[in-house]
Amino acid sequence: MTTSANGRRRPPTxxxxxxxxxVSRGTVSRFLNGGHYVSPAARRSVxxxxxxxxxxxxxxxxxxxxGRSDSVAFLLTEPxxxxxxxxxxxxxxxxxxxxxxxxxxxxxxMLAATDDDRRRLTxxxxxxxxxxxxxxxxxxxxxxxxxxxxxxxxxxxxxKPMGLGSKVSYVAADDRDGxxxxxxxxLDAGRRRIGMITGPLDTPGGTDRLAGYREVLAEAxxxxxxxxxxxxxxxxxxxxxxxxxxxxxxxxxxxxxxxSDLMAQGVVNALHQLGRSVPDDIAVxxxxxxxxxxxxxxxxxxxxxxxxxxxxxMVRMLLAQIAGEDTAGVILPTELVVRDSA
Amino acid sequence: MTTSANGRRRPPTxxxxxxxxxVSRGTVSRFLNGGHYVSPAARRSVxxxxxxxxxxxxxxxxxxxxGRSDSVAFLLTEPxxxxxxxxxxxxxxxxxxxxxxxxxxxxxxMLAATDDDRRRLTxxxxxxxxxxxxxxxxxxxxxxxxxxxxxxxxxxxxxKPMGLGSKVSYVAADDRDGxxxxxxxxLDAGRRRIGMITGPLDTPGGTDRLAGYREVLAEAxxxxxxxxxxxxxxxxxxxxxxxxxxxxxxxxxxxxxxxSDLMAQGVVNALHQLGRSVPDDIAVxxxxxxxxxxxxxxxxxxxxxxxxxxxxxMVRMLLAQIAGEDTAGVILPTELVVRDSA
DNA sequence: GCCGGTACTGTGCACGATCACAGAAACCGG
DNA sequence: CCGGTTTCTGTGATCGTGCACAGTACCGGC
Numbered sequence: 001m002t003t004s005a006n007g008r009r010r011p012p013t014x015x016x017x018x019x020x021x022x023v024s025r026g027t028v029s030r031f032l033n034g035g036h037y038v039s040p041a042a043r044r045s046v047x048x049x050x051x052x053x054x055x056x057x058x059x060x061x062x063x064x065x066x067g068r069s070d071s072v073a074f075l076l077t078e079p080x081x082x083x084x085x086x087x088x089x090x091x092x093x094x095x096x097x098x099x100x101x102x103x104x105x106x107x108x109x110m111l112a113a114t115d116d117d118r119r120r121l122t123x124x125x126x127x128x129x130x131x132x133x134x135x136x137x138x139x140x141x142x143x144x145x146x147x148x149x150x151x152x153x154x155x156x157x158x159x160k161p162m163g164l165g166s167k168v169s170y171v172a173a174d175d176r177d178g179x180x181x182x183x184x185x186x187l188d189a190g191r192r193r194i195g196m197i198t199g200p201l202d203t204p205g206g207t208d209r210l211a212g213y214r215e216v217l218a219e220a221x222x223x224x225x226x227x228x229x230x231x232x233x234x235x236x237x238x239x240x241x242x243x244x245x246x247x248x249x250x251x252x253x254x255x256x257x258x259x260s261d262l263m264a265q266g267v268v269n270a271l272h273q274l275g276r277s278v279p280d281d282i283a284v285x286x287x288x289x290x291x292x293x294x295x296x297x298x299x300x301x302x303x304x305x306x307x308x309x310x311x312x313x314m315v316r317m318l319l320a321q322i323a324g325e326d327t328a329g330v331i332l333p334t335e336l337v338v339r340d341s342a
Numbered sequence: 343m344t345t346s347a348n349g350r351r352r353p354p355t356x357x358x359x360x361x362x363x364x365v366s367r368g369t370v371s372r373f374l375n376g377g378h379y380v381s382p383a384a385r386r387s388v389x390x391x392x393x394x395x396x397x398x399x400x401x402x403x404x405x406x407x408x409g410r411s412d413s414v415a416f417l418l419t420e421p422x423x424x425x426x427x428x429x430x431x432x433x434x435x436x437x438x439x440x441x442x443x444x445x446x447x448x449x450x451x452m453l454a455a456t457d458d459d460r461r462r463l464t465x466x467x468x469x470x471x472x473x474x475x476x477x478x479x480x481x482x483x484x485x486x487x488x489x490x491x492x493x494x495x496x497x498x499x500x501x502k503p504m505g506l507g508s509k510v511s512y513v514a515a516d517d518r519d520g521x522x523x524x525x526x527x528x529l530d531a532g533r534r535r536i537g538m539i540t541g542p543l544d545t546p547g548g549t550d551r552l553a554g555y556r557e558v559l560a561e562a563x564x565x566x567x568x569x570x571x572x573x574x575x576x577x578x579x580x581x582x583x584x585x586x587x588x589x590x591x592x593x594x595x596x597x598x599x600x601x602s603d604l605m606a607q608g609v610v611n612a613l614h615q616l617g618r619s620v621p622d623d624i625a626v627x628x629x630x631x632x633x634x635x636x637x638x639x640x641x642x643x644x645x646x647x648x649x650x651x652x653x654x655x656m657v658r659m660l661l662a663q664i665a666g667e668d669t670a671g672v673i674l675p676t677e678l679v680v681r682d683s684a
Numbered sequence: 685g686c687c688g689g690t691a692c693t694g695t696g697c698a699c700g701a702t703c704a705c706a707g708a709a710a711c712c713g714g
Numbered sequence: 715c716c717g718g719t720t721t722c723t724g725t726g727a728t729c730g731t732g733c734a735c736a737g738t739a740c741c742g743g744c
Contacts, residue, residue, distance in 0.1 A: 011494075013730055024694045029732060037692055056493075059469040060405040061730035064699050069402070071466070080435065084426035093422065094455070101458060106466045109451035113436070116443060124413070124448045127401040129471075151398075152353075355700055366724045371702060379722055403700030406729050 012053040021049035032057060063128065071106050072318065073130040075121065077137040077144050079113045085235065086262055087291035088307055089136070092158065095311025096134055103319065107134075118144055126151045132318045134158070135168075154321035156314045160204040160329065169327045171313045175205050178303040178334035179212025182257055182285045185301070185336060187220055191255035191283055195228040197242045197267065199259040206231075209259045209287065228253070232263045236292075239263025243270035255283040255342065261292040261302055268296050268341065283342035298340035306332050354395040363391035374399060405470065413448050414660065415472040417463065419479040419486050421455045427577065428604055429633035430649055431478070434500065437653025438476055445661065449476075460486055468493045474660045476500070477510075496663035498656045502546040502671065511669045513655045517547050520645040520676035521554025524599055524627045527643070527678060529562055533597035533625055537570040539584045539609065541601040548573075551601045551629065570595065574605045578634075581605025585612040597625040597684065603634040603644055610638050610683065625684035640682035648674050 014032075018025045023042050031038050031046045038046070049055075063069045074096060076083060083089040097107045108130065112118040122144060125133060132154035135145055145168050148155050157170040186194050196213045199206035214224050227249045230242040239258060243266065247253065258264035264286035268278055276282050278298055286293055286302035293300040309332055317327040356374075360367045365384050373380050373388045380388070391397075405411045416438060418425060425431040439449045450472065454460040464486060467475060474496035477487055487510050490497050499512040528536050538555050541548035556566050569591045572584040581600060585608065589595065600606040606628035610620055618624050620640055628635055628644035635642040651674055659669040 014732095015730080025731085026694055026733085027692085030693090033732080039692060042692080054493075056465065056469045058406070058730050059466075059471055060402045060411070061699090062732070063402040064400070064406055064701085065730080065732040067699080071471075081429075081432050084432060087423075090423050090426060093453070097453060097455070097459070101462065104462065106452070106462050109453065110448070111435070111439060111451065113439070117439070120443065120446065120448050123398060124401075127398045129401055129413075151396075357700080367701080368703085368724055369722085372723090375702080381722060384722080400700050403729090404702075406731085407700080407702040409729080 011058075012055045013058070014055070016053055017046065017049045017055045020053055021045040069129055069131050070104075071108060071130050072100055073121075073125055073133045074107050074109045075112065075125070075133050075135050075137075075144070076110070077112045077118060077135070077142055080111045082235065083136065086260075088288050088305065091290075091307045092136070092311050095308050096315055099312050099315035112144070122147055126153060131322045132156075134314055134318060154318055156318045156321070156327070158310065158314060160208075160331075169317055169321065170329045171310050171317065172205075172329070172331055173305040173310065173334050174331050175208035175334075176212040176215075178287065178305075179209040179257065179259075180216050181334070181336050182287070182301075182303050183213050183216040185338070186255045186257065186283055186285055186342060187216070189255075189283060189342065192222065193228070193250070193253050194222075194255040194257060195230075195246050195250060195253045197230050197232045197239060197246065197256060197258045197263055199232060199234050201231055206259065213257055225250075232259065234260045234263060236262050236266040239266030240270045241266075243267040244274070247271075247274060247276075253282055255285070257285045257287075259287050261286040261288040261290045261300055264300050264302070264341075265292045265296045268298075268300075279340065279342050285342045289337050293337075293339070296341075301339045301342040302337050304335040304337050306334070353400075354397045355400070356397070358395055359388065359391045359397045362395055363387040411471055411473050412446075413450060413472050414442055415463075415467055415475045416449050416451045417454065417467070417475050417477050417479075417486070418452070419454045419460060419477070419484055422453050424575075424577065425478065428602075430630050430647065433632070433649045434478070434653050437650055438657055441654055441657035454486070464489055468495060473664045474498075476656055476660060496660055498660045498663070498669070500652065500656060502550075502673075511659055511663065511671060513652050513659065513672045513674065514547075515647040515652065515676050516673050517550035517676075518554040518557075520629065520647075521551040521599070521601075522558050523676070523678050524629065524643075524645050525555050525558040527680070528597045528599065528625055528627055528684060529558070531597075531625060531684065534564065535570070535592070535595050536564075536597040536599060537572075537588050537592060537595045539572050539574045539581060539588065539598060539600045539605055541574060541576050543573055548601065555599055567592075574601065576602045576605060578604050578608040581608030582612045583608075585609040586616070589613075589616060589618075595624055597627070599627045599629075601629050603628040603630040603632045603642055606642050606644070606683075607634045607638045610640075610642075621682065621684050627684045631679050635679075635681070638683075643681045643684040644679050646677040646679050648676070 014025050014028050018028045022045060027038060027042050028046055030036065031043060035043065074093065100107050110121045112121050125148060133148055135155055135157045145155060145157060145161065149168060155168060157168050160170055160172045161168045183194060198210045201207055217224055230246045232238045232242045256267060258267050264284055267284055271278055271282055278284050286300040289302045289304035293302045313330055320327050356367050356370050360370045364387060369380060369384055370388055372378065373385060377385065416435065442449050452463045454463050467490060475490055477497055477499040487497060487499060487503065491510060497510060499510050502512055502514045503510045525536060540552045543549055559566055572588045574580045574584045598609060600609050606626055609626055613620055613624055620626050626642065628642040631644045631646035635644045655672055662669050
């Protein structure tokens with residue numbers, strides 16, 4: 001006698017509830033979906049029957065019938081470590097979860113580190129399990145995006161996609177303008193030998209911030225010196241390493257614009273170890289205004305990326321696409337946050 | 343004229359493929375599921391038809407028919423930041439993903455930070471969208487676990503559950519024995535004033551490691567001094583802070599056993615700032631053997647948790663449960679890794 | 685008493701797959 | 715050429731829902 005009181009394993013169906021409540025399946029179904037056109041008496045007995053049977057709706061059957069799944073994927077097409085380390089990513093993820101929660105839509109995080117994962121998850125997504133996809137990928141010429149769009153899947157990317165022809169909706173911060181403002185801030189503070197540690201230069205975010213840096217230097221009549229620029233990878237350790245490279249090439253730097261706070265944290269550590277004081281010897285400007293900005297001493301002057309607005313906008317656009325509307329790209333402004341490092 | 347060549351939006355069904363290939367639905371279905379009893383000629387024309395129509399199986403229909411969903415949830419019932427920071431969590435997650443991939447099963451990561459999220463996701467899970475759940479939660483008297491088990495959902499927890507009556511299968515490292523081995527190692531090195539920074543003491547992992555520490559001290563005839571013990575939260579910053587507390591109370595410590603490498607990293611930083619050298623003044627023993635162990639100088643002596651085996655075991659047990667078998671708890675041994683810090 | 689309208693209820697079909705089953709075709713040994 | 719097995723194929727029935735639709739009951743107004 002191992003099985004419990006109910007010998008059957010089959011979960012209760014809407015039919016069981018209907019029988020228990022003494023009404024028809026249709027009435028139960030109406031009750032479940034808003035409850036319009038259900039008499040108070042029927043409503044009460046259905047409620048009781050649901051409690052008694054422990055009924056939960058079978059989402060496969062519902063989805064098959066309606067064509068919707070009422071869930072959304074958050075797809076990460078790169079190794080998760082890189083993003084999990086970044087406080088901003090957590091803010092973005094949390095924001096998307098919360099905004100979707102208002103519509104009672106669960107968010108499924110899918111991690112695709114390998115090509116094999118990508119294939120498996122692409123198939124999973126296109127086979128109807130989600131209504132739409134929020135995509136995060138720094139190398140955003142991502143074939144996955146094109147593939148999902150081709151399958152007619154609603155999709156919004158975080159960050160400007162690389163290929164312009166792909167017609168992928170996106171939400172991004174204004175990288176170029178943000179970089180301009182930060183470099184101008186450094187110039188206004190009297191700095192003249194300003195270096196930069198960029199993000200990966202095969203991504204739009206990486207190149208746009210570099211472009212802003214170069215523009216402002218040119219406008220100020222300062223020469224562009226490639227020796228003052230080092231490429232980083234948005235990670236803490238990468239920033240530390242890039243700072244060492246940069247200072248060995250150009251010991252006379254008086255400021256560095258670093259394309260992410262996480263890297264800037266590494267930069268500040270490296271400068272301390274090299275005996276340079278921040279900001280007296282060298283000013284450091286970050287980017288993101290992530291938790292890393294205030295976790296370091298001195299606290300970072302940085303460009304705030306409006307991650308709360310970005311997640312809100314991504315969700316809004318995705319729901320619009322799911323509802324059948326077309327959406328385009330959105331670029332949101334950044335904001336200078338002056339603290340102690342510059 | 344905004345729509346593309348095919349005016350309809352309806353994705354192709356198995357029926358469309360069958361018609362295109364000149365065979366019946368049954369034959370296409372057999373082809374899709376292993377391909378037994380399908381003649382070579384039929385096979386070829388079905389393959390061609392699938393390519394031509396761009397057919398992908400509708401998983402809702404399949405799941406409705408089979409009762410399976412061929413996907414698994416990885417449920418995190420606490421704020422993600424805490425776990426995402428931990429390199430071990432990434433190893434565990436990656437391991438589960440890979441082991442499931444061998445069975446072609448996608449893993450869906452579900453984050454439940456709030457009670458609201460927990461309700462939503464519990465409903466989502468019990469309504470049939472996944473075949474089983476891998477649960478990670480440090481406060482593992484988790485009501486979610488009990489609820490899912492009550493609904494008959496296969497479930498394996500990472501870490502020993504708090505309530506013994508809950509009958510939840512789990513996989514855990516041998517915390518008590520690991521702690522014993524580390525403290526014995528510190529004693530063997532001649533240390534006598536050994537402090538400890540624990541994990542949260544409302545979790546089994548936290549109390550078991552503390553128990554091991556106390557046992558070995560007692561066996562060595564050393565007194566247990568509560569002033570030498572501080573409670574931490576497994577996070578880097580928490581370790582740093584706990585170390586300061588500990589040293590202000592007991593400046594004559596000659597060793598600390600820290601219940602996680604991430605905290606130990608913070609401890610080493612704090613000790614450096616306080617002018618103590620590691621391991622000469624104070625030896626530091628960690629726990630986990632995570633990436634943090636080698637990211638710090640000196641590299642940490644630590645207890646390795648076999649995360650690759652843990653993930654393998656969790657997946658194996660979950661699949662067994664899905665197949666209808668019963669599984670119990672599994673405790674895996676840890677291993678002392680001697681490096682420079684102790 | 686008939687009318688139109690509103691509130692409510694039940695029936696049957698559709699969704700897109702799997703699966704059991706029956707029957708056809710092919711093969712094979714005697 | 716027969717009976718028996720194996721291989722292959724198509725035809726319903728089925729899974730649990732939502733939804734369109736038909737139908738009932740009640741109500742107020744002329």
